[in-house]
Amino acid sequence: GENVEQHPSTLSVQEGDSAVIKCTYSDSASNYFPWYKQELGKGPQLIIDIRSNVGEKKDQRIAVTLNKTAKHFSLHITETQPEDSAVYFCAASGSGGSQGNLIFGKGTKLSVKP
Amino acid sequence: NAGVTQTPKFQVLKTGQSMTLQCAQDMNHEYMSWYRQDPGMGLRLIHYSVGAGITDQGEVPNGYNVSRSTTEDFPLRLLSAAPSQTSVYFCASSNGARGETQYFGPGTRLLVL
Numbered sequence: 001g002e003n004v005e006q007h008p009s010t011l012s013v014q015e016g017d018s019a020v021i022k023c024t025y026s027d028s029a030s031n032y033f034p035w036y037k038q039e040l041g042k043g044p045q046l047i048i049d050i051r052s053n054v055g056e057k058k059d060q061r062i063a064v065t066l067n068k069t070a071k072h073f074s075l076h077i078t079e080t081q082p083e084d085s086a087v088y089f090c091a092a093s094g095s096g097g098s099q100g101n102l103i104f105g106k107g108t109k110l111s112v113k114p
Numbered sequence: 115n116a117g118v119t120q121t122p123k124f125q126v127l128k129t130g131q132s133m134t135l136q137c138a139q140d141m142n143h144e145y146m147s148w149y150r151q152d153p154g155m156g157l158r159l160i161h162y163s164v165g166a167g168i169t170d171q172g173e174v175p176n177g178y179n180v181s182r183s184t185t186e187d188f189p190l191r192l193l194s195a196a197p198s199q200t201s202v203y204f205c206a207s208s209n210g211a212r213g214e215t216q217y218f219g220p221g222t223r224l225l226v227l
Contacts, residue, residue, distance in 0.1 A: 009154075034215070043118075043204050043218030044157070089156060101147070101172065102216060106156035 002027040004092050006105025013080050014113050021108045023090035024072040032093035033066060033073045034102070037086045044089055048075070080112045115140050118219035120205050126225045127195045135190040135222050137205030145208045146188040147216070150174065150201040157204065163188055195226045 003026040013019050025033075031052035036044035050057045050064045050073065057064050061080075066073040077084055087109050091102040121136045139146065147162035159172030163182040177199060179191040188207075192199060203222045208214040 006156075036218075041221075043206075043220050045218065046215050049215070101159055101162060103159075104149075104157040106154060 002030055002092055002103040004090060004103050004105045006090050006108060008108060009106065010109045010111070012111045012113065015080060015082060017080055019077045019080055019084070019110055019112075021075045021088055021090070021110075022072060023074070023092075023105050024070075025092040025103075026071065027092070028068075028071065030092040033064070034091050035064060035075050036089045036091065036104075038089065038107075039086045047088075077110075080110075082112050082114050085110055085112045117141065118205055118207055118217050120203075120219035120222050122222060123220070124223045124225075126227065127192075128227055129196060131195050132191070132193050133195065135192075135203055135205075135224075137188045137190065137219060138186050139188075139205075139207040139217070140186065141207060141209070141217070142185060143207035143209050143217075144185065145210060145214070145216075146182065147172070147206050148178070148180065148188070148190045149204045149206065150199075151204060151221075152201050160190065160203075192224075195224075197226045200224060200226045 006023045034049035037047045038044040048062050048064050050066050061078045063076040087107045089107050090105045118139045144165045148160040149157040151157050158174045160178050161180040163169045166182050166185050169180050205219040206216040208216045
């Protein structure tokens with residue numbers, strides 16, 4: 001089945017700097033890659049996603065890149081702000097009989113220092 | 115729309131007790147799922163449902179039962195709670211399965227003593 005690895009597990013940056021979180025996946029049939037942000041005490045919330053027919057997608061300060069050949073995708077946050085501090089999860093859709101269930105990475109705790 | 119709601123927010127159980135975690139959504143989504151979140155383990159799928167009357171096991175189903183009698187509700191049952199089931203539980207729903215945004219509830223924090 002699908003396996004998703006996420007790095008780093010913790011990331012600390014200064015306000016205004018960029019942050020990059022990387023994920024790799026194992027199932028070459030996966031074709032949907034969302035990123036979720038989880039604030040303390042809340043449920044995960046989708047912030048951006050990308051499908052396999054696209055190499056890059058941007059939404060204001062957030063961007064995601066996908067390299068299908070290498071089976072990895074990354075989240076890029078530019079001009080970080082203290083409110084970006086949270087845990088970020090990447091995920092990949094499963095294949096076959098799993099009905100497209102999402103398989104999540106273990107998360108990255110991002111801290112943005114003012 | 116209230117989105118995905120979960121009750122209770124917090125629960126303490128003794129080993130061997132049973133309980134039901136409630137999950138409801140008002141978006142008419144066909145797909146619903148339950149995850150547990152443990153420190154350093156990310157989100158792991160327990161059970162999921164692709165529509166009323168249809169359920170299936172995820173990655174970590176042991177010790178949990180589910181049913182889906184209506185589109186709106188997807189309760190998770192712990193028949194005999196164990197300390198290993200101490201976790202935060204999230205319910206999610208989406209309009210489809212593959213490649214659709216999943217909306218998460220606020221979570222239920224469960225402590226089993």
